[in-house]
Amino acid sequence: MSGITKGERLDAKAIVGKTVVGKSGKKLGIVNDLIYEVRTGELVSLTIKQPTSYANTFQFERDEKGFEQIPYSSVISIGDFVVVAEEDII
Numbered sequence: 001m002s003g004i005t006k007g008e009r010l011d012a013k014a015i016v017g018k019t020v021v022g023k024s025g026k027k028l029g030i031v032n033d034l035i036y037e038v039r040t041g042e043l044v045s046l047t048i049k050q051p052t053s054y055a056n057t058f059q060f061e062r063d064e065k066g067f068e069q070i071p072y073s074s075v076i077s078i079g080d081f082v083v084v085a086e087e088d089i090i
Contacts, residue, residue, distance in 0.1 A: 015078060020048055022086040023076060028055040031082055032067050043072040046082070058089055 012034050020028040029048030036043045047067035048055065060068035074088035 015046070015082065018078070018080075018082050020046070020070065020082045020084060022054075023083055024086060026054045027052050028070070028084070029068070033063075034072075035063065035069065045069040045071050046075070058086075060089070 015034060016031050018031050020031055022028060029051040032047040032049040034043060035045045035047065045061075047063050047065075047069050049067060051068055055068065058068075060070065063069055070084055070089060074084045074086075076083045076085055
């Protein structure tokens with residue numbers, strides 16, 4: 001699969017379970033779920049499970065189940081990995 005960028009469509013099931021890395025290449029965790037705005041369908045954030053020690057250096061908001069949330073606006077691309085811009089997470 002080639003990289004997916006904003007504006008392209010991808011089935012949510014294809015994203016869940018992918019490894020999340022920063023553009024620096026450091027692993028943050030694994031996509032647990034996607035959170036979206038019900039009225040518009042806009043993706044708001046993704047939650048991660050198995051956060052790494054690198055992920056713990058950020059102060060993520062948490063969902064009601066305690067999973068860390070990464071703003072979807074920080075996602076750069078989705079391919080073999082979900083790549084996020086660390087500076088947009090903060």
